[in-house]
Amino acid sequence: MSGLHGIYEKYSRLTPKQRAIADFVLAHPEEVCYLPLKQLSEKAGASEVSVLRFCRACGFDNYVQLKEAFRHRNGEKLRSPVRPAFIQGESDKGGAGRTRLHRLQQICEAEISNLTSMMDALNADDLYACARLLMKANEVLVFAHDGSMIFADYLCYRLNYMRIKAVSVKLGDQTSVQATLARLSKNDVVVLLSFPPYYRPVHDVARYARYRDTPVITITDSVESPAVIDEGITFICPTATQFYYNSHVATASFINILASCIAVEMGSRYSEILAEQQSIGDFMSSYGAAWRAESRATGDKTWQDESIER
Structure with a gap:
Protein backbone atom coordinates (compact mmCIF):
# COMPACT_ATOMS: atom_id res chain seq x y z
CA MET A 1 0.00 0.00 0.00
CA SER A 2 1.59 3.26 -1.08
CA GLY A 3 -0.60 5.83 0.67
CA LEU A 4 -1.94 6.69 4.09
CA HIS A 5 -5.60 6.94 3.10
CA GLY A 6 -6.27 3.59 4.80
CA ILE A 7 -5.64 5.16 8.19
CA TYR A 8 -8.17 7.92 7.54
CA GLU A 9 -10.73 5.63 5.92
CA LYS A 10 -10.69 3.06 8.73
CA TYR A 11 -10.14 5.41 11.65
CA SER A 12 -13.75 5.22 12.84
CA ARG A 13 -13.61 1.40 12.90
CA LEU A 14 -10.37 1.17 14.86
CA THR A 15 -10.27 0.14 18.50
CA PRO A 16 -9.55 2.86 21.08
CA LYS A 17 -5.95 1.63 21.39
CA GLN A 18 -5.52 1.63 17.61
CA ARG A 19 -6.94 5.14 17.39
CA ALA A 20 -4.38 6.29 19.93
CA ILE A 21 -1.65 4.79 17.75
CA ALA A 22 -3.16 6.44 14.67
CA ASP A 23 -3.22 9.80 16.45
CA PHE A 24 0.44 9.43 17.35
CA VAL A 25 1.72 8.46 13.89
CA LEU A 26 -0.33 11.15 12.15
CA ALA A 27 0.96 13.77 14.59
CA HIS A 28 4.60 12.64 14.22
CA PRO A 29 5.02 11.68 10.54
CA GLU A 30 8.75 12.45 10.44
CA GLU A 31 9.51 10.21 13.42
CA VAL A 32 7.57 7.27 11.99
CA CYS A 33 9.91 7.18 8.98
CA TYR A 34 12.90 6.14 11.07
CA LEU A 35 11.76 4.84 14.47
CA PRO A 36 12.21 1.10 15.07
CA LEU A 37 9.03 -0.76 16.02
CA LYS A 38 10.04 -1.00 19.68
CA GLN A 39 10.67 2.73 20.06
CA LEU A 40 7.49 3.72 18.26
CA SER A 41 5.40 1.41 20.43
CA GLU A 42 6.93 2.96 23.55
CA LYS A 43 6.30 6.51 22.34
CA ALA A 44 2.74 5.65 21.32
CA GLY A 45 2.06 3.98 24.67
CA ALA A 46 1.25 0.62 23.10
CA SER A 47 2.79 -2.82 22.78
CA GLU A 48 4.61 -3.93 19.65
CA VAL A 49 1.83 -6.43 18.98
CA SER A 50 -0.76 -3.63 19.15
CA VAL A 51 1.21 -1.59 16.62
CA LEU A 52 1.40 -4.56 14.24
CA ARG A 53 -2.34 -5.13 14.59
CA PHE A 54 -2.90 -1.45 13.87
CA CYS A 55 -0.81 -1.77 10.69
CA ARG A 56 -2.88 -4.70 9.46
CA ALA A 57 -6.14 -2.98 10.38
CA CYS A 58 -5.14 -0.05 8.16
CA GLY A 59 -4.20 -2.24 5.21
CA PHE A 60 -0.44 -2.58 5.67
CA ASP A 61 1.18 -6.01 5.66
CA ASN A 62 3.68 -5.01 8.33
CA TYR A 63 5.36 -2.10 10.09
CA VAL A 64 7.93 -1.69 7.31
CA GLN A 65 5.13 -0.92 4.84
CA LEU A 66 3.74 1.71 7.20
CA LYS A 67 7.16 3.38 7.44
CA GLU A 68 7.54 3.33 3.66
CA ALA A 69 4.15 4.99 3.25
CA PHE A 70 5.18 7.79 5.60
CA ARG A 71 8.52 8.19 3.82
CA HIS A 72 6.68 8.52 0.52
CA ARG A 73 4.28 11.03 2.05
CA ASN A 74 7.11 13.11 3.50
CA GLY A 75 9.01 13.01 0.22
CA GLU A 76 5.99 14.24 -1.70
CA LYS A 77 5.46 16.98 0.87
CA LEU A 78 9.07 18.09 0.53
CA ARG A 79 8.82 18.24 -3.25
CA SER A 80 5.47 19.99 -3.40
CA PRO A 81 5.26 23.76 -3.82
CA VAL A 82 5.83 25.36 -0.43
CA ARG A 83 4.13 28.46 0.86
CA PRO A 84 6.10 29.46 3.97
CA ALA A 121 20.07 13.07 -7.77
CA LEU A 122 21.18 10.79 -4.94
CA ASN A 123 21.90 7.14 -5.68
CA ALA A 124 21.74 4.80 -2.71
CA ASP A 125 24.35 2.40 -4.10
CA ASP A 126 26.81 5.24 -4.69
CA LEU A 127 26.19 6.69 -1.24
CA TYR A 128 26.79 3.44 0.62
CA ALA A 129 29.80 2.61 -1.57
CA CYS A 130 31.22 6.02 -0.69
CA ALA A 131 30.50 5.40 2.99
CA ARG A 132 32.40 2.10 2.91
CA LEU A 133 35.29 3.72 1.05
CA LEU A 134 35.63 6.38 3.74
CA MET A 135 35.35 3.83 6.54
CA LYS A 136 38.31 1.78 5.32
CA ALA A 137 40.55 4.78 4.50
CA ASN A 138 43.77 5.23 6.43
CA GLU A 139 43.19 8.97 6.22
CA VAL A 140 40.65 11.22 4.51
CA LEU A 141 42.07 14.45 3.08
CA VAL A 142 39.39 17.08 2.44
CA PHE A 143 40.46 19.90 0.11
CA ALA A 144 38.47 23.15 -0.11
CA HIS A 145 38.85 26.85 -0.84
CA ASP A 146 37.53 30.05 0.75
CA GLY A 147 33.96 29.64 2.07
CA SER A 148 33.93 25.93 1.28
CA MET A 149 36.47 25.40 4.08
CA ILE A 150 33.59 25.69 6.55
CA PHE A 151 32.07 22.54 5.09
CA ALA A 152 35.42 20.78 4.79
CA ASP A 153 35.85 21.27 8.54
CA TYR A 154 32.27 20.15 9.15
CA LEU A 155 32.80 16.95 7.14
CA CYS A 156 36.01 16.28 9.06
CA TYR A 157 34.15 16.83 12.33
CA ARG A 158 31.56 14.22 11.35
CA LEU A 159 34.17 11.71 10.19
CA ASN A 160 36.48 12.11 13.18
CA TYR A 161 33.53 11.64 15.52
CA MET A 162 33.01 8.24 13.88
CA ARG A 163 36.71 7.42 14.37
CA ILE A 164 37.58 8.03 10.71
CA LYS A 165 40.78 10.08 10.58
CA ALA A 166 40.10 13.18 8.50
CA VAL A 167 42.00 16.42 7.89
CA SER A 168 40.94 19.55 6.00
CA VAL A 169 43.42 21.18 3.64
CA LYS A 170 43.11 24.75 2.36
CA LEU A 171 43.58 25.01 -1.38
CA GLY A 172 45.76 28.02 -2.04
CA ASP A 173 48.11 27.21 0.83
CA GLN A 174 50.73 25.76 -1.48
CA THR A 175 53.00 24.45 1.27
CA SER A 176 50.20 22.53 3.00
CA VAL A 177 48.79 21.20 -0.27
CA GLN A 178 52.15 19.93 -1.49
CA ALA A 179 53.02 18.36 1.87
CA THR A 180 49.65 16.60 1.92
CA LEU A 181 49.93 15.34 -1.65
CA ALA A 182 53.44 14.04 -0.95
CA ARG A 183 52.13 11.56 1.62
CA LEU A 184 49.14 10.30 -0.39
CA SER A 185 48.70 6.56 -0.75
CA LYS A 186 46.17 4.29 -2.40
CA ASN A 187 44.77 3.55 1.05
CA ASP A 188 43.78 7.18 1.61
CA VAL A 189 40.75 9.02 0.20
CA VAL A 190 40.74 12.54 -1.23
CA VAL A 191 37.55 14.60 -0.97
CA LEU A 192 37.27 17.76 -3.05
CA LEU A 193 34.74 20.51 -2.28
CA SER A 194 34.44 22.85 -5.23
CA PHE A 195 31.91 25.65 -5.69
CA PRO A 196 31.78 28.96 -7.61
CA PRO A 197 33.91 30.92 -8.07
CA TYR A 198 35.94 27.82 -8.87
CA TYR A 199 39.54 27.51 -7.78
CA ARG A 200 40.93 26.04 -11.00
CA PRO A 201 44.05 24.36 -9.54
CA VAL A 202 41.73 21.91 -7.76
CA HIS A 203 41.78 19.96 -11.03
CA ASP A 204 45.52 19.42 -10.62
CA VAL A 205 44.95 18.07 -7.11
CA ALA A 206 42.36 15.63 -8.46
CA ARG A 207 44.64 14.44 -11.26
CA TYR A 208 47.61 14.00 -8.92
CA ALA A 209 45.51 11.98 -6.48
CA ARG A 210 44.52 9.60 -9.25
CA TYR A 211 48.16 9.46 -10.37
CA ARG A 212 48.90 8.13 -6.87
CA ASP A 213 45.95 5.70 -7.15
CA THR A 214 44.13 7.52 -4.36
CA PRO A 215 40.31 7.41 -4.66
CA VAL A 216 38.71 10.82 -5.28
CA ILE A 217 35.26 11.95 -4.11
CA THR A 218 34.01 15.29 -5.42
CA ILE A 219 31.23 17.35 -3.84
CA THR A 220 30.32 20.21 -6.14
CA ASP A 221 27.45 22.12 -7.71
CA SER A 222 27.91 21.06 -11.35
CA VAL A 223 29.50 18.42 -13.55
CA GLU A 224 31.31 21.35 -15.19
CA SER A 225 33.31 21.92 -12.01
CA PRO A 226 37.10 21.60 -12.47
CA ALA A 227 37.12 19.13 -9.56
CA VAL A 228 35.13 16.54 -11.52
CA ILE A 229 37.20 13.76 -13.09
CA ASP A 230 36.10 10.64 -14.94
CA GLU A 231 37.76 8.25 -12.49
CA GLY A 232 36.16 9.79 -9.39
CA ILE A 233 32.85 9.69 -7.54
CA THR A 234 30.84 12.89 -7.90
CA PHE A 235 27.91 14.19 -5.85
CA ILE A 236 26.02 17.27 -7.01
CA CYS A 237 24.82 19.82 -4.43
CA PRO A 238 23.15 22.77 -6.21
CA THR A 239 23.97 26.12 -4.61
CA ALA A 240 22.21 28.64 -6.87
CA THR A 241 21.12 31.81 -5.12
CA GLN A 242 20.15 35.30 -6.19
CA PHE A 243 22.31 37.35 -3.88
CA TYR A 244 25.72 35.67 -3.58
CA TYR A 245 27.81 32.91 -5.10
CA ASN A 246 26.54 29.93 -3.12
CA SER A 247 23.84 28.89 -0.68
CA HIS A 248 25.02 25.73 1.04
CA VAL A 249 21.79 24.28 2.42
CA ALA A 250 22.17 21.27 0.12
CA THR A 251 25.88 20.91 0.91
CA ALA A 252 25.33 20.75 4.67
CA SER A 253 22.43 18.33 4.23
CA PHE A 254 24.48 16.07 1.96
CA ILE A 255 27.25 15.84 4.55
CA ASN A 256 24.67 14.83 7.16
CA ILE A 257 23.17 12.24 4.80
CA LEU A 258 26.60 10.78 3.99
CA ALA A 259 27.52 10.63 7.68
CA SER A 260 24.21 8.88 8.40
CA CYS A 261 24.98 6.28 5.72
CA ILE A 262 28.34 5.66 7.39
CA ALA A 263 26.56 5.16 10.72
CA VAL A 264 24.23 2.63 9.06
CA GLU A 265 27.19 0.74 7.56
CA MET A 266 28.95 0.70 10.94
CA GLY A 267 26.07 -1.11 12.59
CA SER A 268 26.84 -2.03 16.19
CA ARG A 269 30.21 -0.25 16.02
CA TYR A 270 28.40 3.08 15.87
CA SER A 271 26.50 2.20 19.05
CA GLU A 272 29.86 1.50 20.68
CA ILE A 273 31.12 4.92 19.58
CA LEU A 274 28.09 6.63 21.11
CA ALA A 275 28.70 4.73 24.35
CA GLU A 276 32.38 5.75 24.30
CA GLN A 277 31.44 9.40 23.82
CA GLN A 278 28.94 9.24 26.67
CA SER A 279 31.50 7.60 28.95
CA ILE A 280 34.12 10.24 28.19
CA GLY A 281 31.58 13.03 28.66
CA ASP A 282 30.49 11.59 32.01
CA PHE A 283 34.09 11.30 33.18
CA MET A 284 34.99 14.84 32.16
CA SER A 285 31.87 16.23 33.82
CA SER A 286 32.43 14.36 37.09
CA TYR A 287 36.14 15.22 37.14
CA GLY A 288 35.42 18.88 36.47
CA ALA A 289 32.75 19.02 39.17
CA ALA A 290 35.06 17.36 41.71
CA TRP A 291 37.92 19.70 40.84
CA ARG A 292 35.75 22.80 41.22
CA ALA A 293 34.40 21.56 44.54
CA GLU A 294 37.92 20.94 45.82
CA SER A 295 39.05 24.35 44.60
CA ARG A 296 36.21 26.05 46.44
CA ALA A 297 37.04 24.15 49.61
CA THR A 298 40.72 25.13 49.48
CA GLY A 299 40.06 28.71 48.40
CA ASP A 300 41.69 28.23 44.99
CA LYS A 301 40.11 30.74 42.58
CA THR A 302 41.44 29.05 39.43
CA TRP A 303 38.09 27.33 38.83
CA GLN A 304 36.48 30.77 38.45
CA ASP A 305 38.95 31.76 35.73
CA GLU A 306 38.35 28.45 33.96
CA SER A 307 34.60 29.07 33.99
CA ILE A 308 35.05 32.57 32.58
CA GLU A 309 37.19 31.26 29.70
CA ARG A 310 34.43 28.87 28.72
Whole structure:
Protein backbone atom coordinates (compact mmCIF):
# COMPACT_ATOMS: atom_id res chain seq x y z
CA MET A 1 0.00 0.00 0.00
CA SER A 2 1.59 3.26 -1.08
CA GLY A 3 -0.60 5.83 0.67
CA LEU A 4 -1.94 6.69 4.09
CA HIS A 5 -5.60 6.94 3.10
CA GLY A 6 -6.27 3.59 4.80
CA ILE A 7 -5.64 5.16 8.19
CA TYR A 8 -8.17 7.92 7.54
CA GLU A 9 -10.73 5.63 5.92
CA LYS A 10 -10.69 3.06 8.73
CA TYR A 11 -10.14 5.41 11.65
CA SER A 12 -13.75 5.22 12.84
CA ARG A 13 -13.61 1.40 12.90
CA LEU A 14 -10.37 1.17 14.86
CA THR A 15 -10.27 0.14 18.50
CA PRO A 16 -9.55 2.86 21.08
CA LYS A 17 -5.95 1.63 21.39
CA GLN A 18 -5.52 1.63 17.61
CA ARG A 19 -6.94 5.14 17.39
CA ALA A 20 -4.38 6.29 19.93
CA ILE A 21 -1.65 4.79 17.75
CA ALA A 22 -3.16 6.44 14.67
CA ASP A 23 -3.22 9.80 16.45
CA PHE A 24 0.44 9.43 17.35
CA VAL A 25 1.72 8.46 13.89
CA LEU A 26 -0.33 11.15 12.15
CA ALA A 27 0.96 13.77 14.59
CA HIS A 28 4.60 12.64 14.22
CA PRO A 29 5.02 11.68 10.54
CA GLU A 30 8.75 12.45 10.44
CA GLU A 31 9.51 10.21 13.42
CA VAL A 32 7.57 7.27 11.99
CA CYS A 33 9.91 7.18 8.98
CA TYR A 34 12.90 6.14 11.07
CA LEU A 35 11.76 4.84 14.47
CA PRO A 36 12.21 1.10 15.07
CA LEU A 37 9.03 -0.76 16.02
CA LYS A 38 10.04 -1.00 19.68
CA GLN A 39 10.67 2.73 20.06
CA LEU A 40 7.49 3.72 18.26
CA SER A 41 5.40 1.41 20.43
CA GLU A 42 6.93 2.96 23.55
CA LYS A 43 6.30 6.51 22.34
CA ALA A 44 2.74 5.65 21.32
CA GLY A 45 2.06 3.98 24.67
CA ALA A 46 1.25 0.62 23.10
CA SER A 47 2.79 -2.82 22.78
CA GLU A 48 4.61 -3.93 19.65
CA VAL A 49 1.83 -6.43 18.98
CA SER A 50 -0.76 -3.63 19.15
CA VAL A 51 1.21 -1.59 16.62
CA LEU A 52 1.40 -4.56 14.24
CA ARG A 53 -2.34 -5.13 14.59
CA PHE A 54 -2.90 -1.45 13.87
CA CYS A 55 -0.81 -1.77 10.69
CA ARG A 56 -2.88 -4.70 9.46
CA ALA A 57 -6.14 -2.98 10.38
CA CYS A 58 -5.14 -0.05 8.16
CA GLY A 59 -4.20 -2.24 5.21
CA PHE A 60 -0.44 -2.58 5.67
CA ASP A 61 1.18 -6.01 5.66
CA ASN A 62 3.68 -5.01 8.33
CA TYR A 63 5.36 -2.10 10.09
CA VAL A 64 7.93 -1.69 7.31
CA GLN A 65 5.13 -0.92 4.84
CA LEU A 66 3.74 1.71 7.20
CA LYS A 67 7.16 3.38 7.44
CA GLU A 68 7.54 3.33 3.66
CA ALA A 69 4.15 4.99 3.25
CA PHE A 70 5.18 7.79 5.60
CA ARG A 71 8.52 8.19 3.82
CA HIS A 72 6.68 8.52 0.52
CA ARG A 73 4.28 11.03 2.05
CA ASN A 74 7.11 13.11 3.50
CA GLY A 75 9.01 13.01 0.22
CA GLU A 76 5.99 14.24 -1.70
CA LYS A 77 5.46 16.98 0.87
CA LEU A 78 9.07 18.09 0.53
CA ARG A 79 8.82 18.24 -3.25
CA SER A 80 5.47 19.99 -3.40
CA PRO A 81 5.26 23.76 -3.82
CA VAL A 82 5.83 25.36 -0.43
CA ARG A 83 4.13 28.46 0.86
CA PRO A 84 6.10 29.46 3.97
CA ALA A 85 4.13 30.03 7.15
CA PHE A 86 5.05 33.71 7.31
CA ILE A 87 3.18 34.24 4.02
CA GLN A 88 -0.07 32.81 5.36
CA GLY A 89 -2.58 35.49 6.26
CA GLU A 90 -0.39 38.26 4.84
CA SER A 91 -2.30 38.78 1.59
CA ASP A 92 -3.87 41.94 3.01
CA LYS A 93 -0.48 43.65 3.13
CA GLY A 94 0.06 46.12 0.36
CA GLY A 95 2.84 47.99 -1.38
CA ALA A 96 6.35 47.51 -0.06
CA GLY A 97 5.24 45.05 2.64
CA ARG A 98 3.78 42.61 0.13
CA THR A 99 6.82 42.97 -2.17
CA ARG A 100 9.24 42.15 0.64
CA LEU A 101 7.22 39.09 1.66
CA HIS A 102 7.12 37.92 -1.94
CA ARG A 103 10.89 38.27 -2.24
CA LEU A 104 11.37 36.36 1.00
CA GLN A 105 9.15 33.57 -0.31
CA GLN A 106 11.26 33.41 -3.48
CA ILE A 107 14.41 33.11 -1.37
CA CYS A 108 12.95 30.24 0.66
CA GLU A 109 11.69 28.44 -2.43
CA ALA A 110 15.15 28.69 -4.01
CA GLU A 111 16.65 27.02 -0.93
CA ILE A 112 14.07 24.24 -1.09
CA SER A 113 14.71 23.78 -4.80
CA ASN A 114 18.45 23.30 -4.21
CA LEU A 115 17.78 20.80 -1.46
CA THR A 116 15.26 18.72 -3.41
CA SER A 117 17.45 18.74 -6.53
CA MET A 118 20.33 17.31 -4.50
CA MET A 119 18.10 14.60 -3.03
CA ASP A 120 16.58 13.71 -6.39
CA ALA A 121 20.07 13.07 -7.77
CA LEU A 122 21.18 10.79 -4.94
CA ASN A 123 21.90 7.14 -5.68
CA ALA A 124 21.74 4.80 -2.71
CA ASP A 125 24.35 2.40 -4.10
CA ASP A 126 26.81 5.24 -4.69
CA LEU A 127 26.19 6.69 -1.24
CA TYR A 128 26.79 3.44 0.62
CA ALA A 129 29.80 2.61 -1.57
CA CYS A 130 31.22 6.02 -0.69
CA ALA A 131 30.50 5.40 2.99
CA ARG A 132 32.40 2.10 2.91
CA LEU A 133 35.29 3.72 1.05
CA LEU A 134 35.63 6.38 3.74
CA MET A 135 35.35 3.83 6.54
CA LYS A 136 38.31 1.78 5.32
CA ALA A 137 40.55 4.78 4.50
CA ASN A 138 43.77 5.23 6.43
CA GLU A 139 43.19 8.97 6.22
CA VAL A 140 40.65 11.22 4.51
CA LEU A 141 42.07 14.45 3.08
CA VAL A 142 39.39 17.08 2.44
CA PHE A 143 40.46 19.90 0.11
CA ALA A 144 38.47 23.15 -0.11
CA HIS A 145 38.85 26.85 -0.84
CA ASP A 146 37.53 30.05 0.75
CA GLY A 147 33.96 29.64 2.07
CA SER A 148 33.93 25.93 1.28
CA MET A 149 36.47 25.40 4.08
CA ILE A 150 33.59 25.69 6.55
CA PHE A 151 32.07 22.54 5.09
CA ALA A 152 35.42 20.78 4.79
CA ASP A 153 35.85 21.27 8.54
CA TYR A 154 32.27 20.15 9.15
CA LEU A 155 32.80 16.95 7.14
CA CYS A 156 36.01 16.28 9.06
CA TYR A 157 34.15 16.83 12.33
CA ARG A 158 31.56 14.22 11.35
CA LEU A 159 34.17 11.71 10.19
CA ASN A 160 36.48 12.11 13.18
CA TYR A 161 33.53 11.64 15.52
CA MET A 162 33.01 8.24 13.88
CA ARG A 163 36.71 7.42 14.37
CA ILE A 164 37.58 8.03 10.71
CA LYS A 165 40.78 10.08 10.58
CA ALA A 166 40.10 13.18 8.50
CA VAL A 167 42.00 16.42 7.89
CA SER A 168 40.94 19.55 6.00
CA VAL A 169 43.42 21.18 3.64
CA LYS A 170 43.11 24.75 2.36
CA LEU A 171 43.58 25.01 -1.38
CA GLY A 172 45.76 28.02 -2.04
CA ASP A 173 48.11 27.21 0.83
CA GLN A 174 50.73 25.76 -1.48
CA THR A 175 53.00 24.45 1.27
CA SER A 176 50.20 22.53 3.00
CA VAL A 177 48.79 21.20 -0.27
CA GLN A 178 52.15 19.93 -1.49
CA ALA A 179 53.02 18.36 1.87
CA THR A 180 49.65 16.60 1.92
CA LEU A 181 49.93 15.34 -1.65
CA ALA A 182 53.44 14.04 -0.95
CA ARG A 183 52.13 11.56 1.62
CA LEU A 184 49.14 10.30 -0.39
CA SER A 185 48.70 6.56 -0.75
CA LYS A 186 46.17 4.29 -2.40
CA ASN A 187 44.77 3.55 1.05
CA ASP A 188 43.78 7.18 1.61
CA VAL A 189 40.75 9.02 0.20
CA VAL A 190 40.74 12.54 -1.23
CA VAL A 191 37.55 14.60 -0.97
CA LEU A 192 37.27 17.76 -3.05
CA LEU A 193 34.74 20.51 -2.28
CA SER A 194 34.44 22.85 -5.23
CA PHE A 195 31.91 25.65 -5.69
CA PRO A 196 31.78 28.96 -7.61
CA PRO A 197 33.91 30.92 -8.07
CA TYR A 198 35.94 27.82 -8.87
CA TYR A 199 39.54 27.51 -7.78
CA ARG A 200 40.93 26.04 -11.00
CA PRO A 201 44.05 24.36 -9.54
CA VAL A 202 41.73 21.91 -7.76
CA HIS A 203 41.78 19.96 -11.03
CA ASP A 204 45.52 19.42 -10.62
CA VAL A 205 44.95 18.07 -7.11
CA ALA A 206 42.36 15.63 -8.46
CA ARG A 207 44.64 14.44 -11.26
CA TYR A 208 47.61 14.00 -8.92
CA ALA A 209 45.51 11.98 -6.48
CA ARG A 210 44.52 9.60 -9.25
CA TYR A 211 48.16 9.46 -10.37
CA ARG A 212 48.90 8.13 -6.87
CA ASP A 213 45.95 5.70 -7.15
CA THR A 214 44.13 7.52 -4.36
CA PRO A 215 40.31 7.41 -4.66
CA VAL A 216 38.71 10.82 -5.28
CA ILE A 217 35.26 11.95 -4.11
CA THR A 218 34.01 15.29 -5.42
CA ILE A 219 31.23 17.35 -3.84
CA THR A 220 30.32 20.21 -6.14
CA ASP A 221 27.45 22.12 -7.71
CA SER A 222 27.91 21.06 -11.35
CA VAL A 223 29.50 18.42 -13.55
CA GLU A 224 31.31 21.35 -15.19
CA SER A 225 33.31 21.92 -12.01
CA PRO A 226 37.10 21.60 -12.47
CA ALA A 227 37.12 19.13 -9.56
CA VAL A 228 35.13 16.54 -11.52
CA ILE A 229 37.20 13.76 -13.09
CA ASP A 230 36.10 10.64 -14.94
CA GLU A 231 37.76 8.25 -12.49
CA GLY A 232 36.16 9.79 -9.39
CA ILE A 233 32.85 9.69 -7.54
CA THR A 234 30.84 12.89 -7.90
CA PHE A 235 27.91 14.19 -5.85
CA ILE A 236 26.02 17.27 -7.01
CA CYS A 237 24.82 19.82 -4.43
CA PRO A 238 23.15 22.77 -6.21
CA THR A 239 23.97 26.12 -4.61
CA ALA A 240 22.21 28.64 -6.87
CA THR A 241 21.12 31.81 -5.12
CA GLN A 242 20.15 35.30 -6.19
CA PHE A 243 22.31 37.35 -3.88
CA TYR A 244 25.72 35.67 -3.58
CA TYR A 245 27.81 32.91 -5.10
CA ASN A 246 26.54 29.93 -3.12
CA SER A 247 23.84 28.89 -0.68
CA HIS A 248 25.02 25.73 1.04
CA VAL A 249 21.79 24.28 2.42
CA ALA A 250 22.17 21.27 0.12
CA THR A 251 25.88 20.91 0.91
CA ALA A 252 25.33 20.75 4.67
CA SER A 253 22.43 18.33 4.23
CA PHE A 254 24.48 16.07 1.96
CA ILE A 255 27.25 15.84 4.55
CA ASN A 256 24.67 14.83 7.16
CA ILE A 257 23.17 12.24 4.80
CA LEU A 258 26.60 10.78 3.99
CA ALA A 259 27.52 10.63 7.68
CA SER A 260 24.21 8.88 8.40
CA CYS A 261 24.98 6.28 5.72
CA ILE A 262 28.34 5.66 7.39
CA ALA A 263 26.56 5.16 10.72
CA VAL A 264 24.23 2.63 9.06
CA GLU A 265 27.19 0.74 7.56
CA MET A 266 28.95 0.70 10.94
CA GLY A 267 26.07 -1.11 12.59
CA SER A 268 26.84 -2.03 16.19
CA ARG A 269 30.21 -0.25 16.02
CA TYR A 270 28.40 3.08 15.87
CA SER A 271 26.50 2.20 19.05
CA GLU A 272 29.86 1.50 20.68
CA ILE A 273 31.12 4.92 19.58
CA LEU A 274 28.09 6.63 21.11
CA ALA A 275 28.70 4.73 24.35
CA GLU A 276 32.38 5.75 24.30
CA GLN A 277 31.44 9.40 23.82
CA GLN A 278 28.94 9.24 26.67
CA SER A 279 31.50 7.60 28.95
CA ILE A 280 34.12 10.24 28.19
CA GLY A 281 31.58 13.03 28.66
CA ASP A 282 30.49 11.59 32.01
CA PHE A 283 34.09 11.30 33.18
CA MET A 284 34.99 14.84 32.16
CA SER A 285 31.87 16.23 33.82
CA SER A 286 32.43 14.36 37.09
CA TYR A 287 36.14 15.22 37.14
CA GLY A 288 35.42 18.88 36.47
CA ALA A 289 32.75 19.02 39.17
CA ALA A 290 35.06 17.36 41.71
CA TRP A 291 37.92 19.70 40.84
CA ARG A 292 35.75 22.80 41.22
CA ALA A 293 34.40 21.56 44.54
CA GLU A 294 37.92 20.94 45.82
CA SER A 295 39.05 24.35 44.60
CA ARG A 296 36.21 26.05 46.44
CA ALA A 297 37.04 24.15 49.61
CA THR A 298 40.72 25.13 49.48
CA GLY A 299 40.06 28.71 48.40
CA ASP A 300 41.69 28.23 44.99
CA LYS A 301 40.11 30.74 42.58
CA THR A 302 41.44 29.05 39.43
CA TRP A 303 38.09 27.33 38.83
CA GLN A 304 36.48 30.77 38.45
CA ASP A 305 38.95 31.76 35.73
CA GLU A 306 38.35 28.45 33.96
CA SER A 307 34.60 29.07 33.99
CA ILE A 308 35.05 32.57 32.58
CA GLU A 309 37.19 31.26 29.70
CA ARG A 310 34.43 28.87 28.72
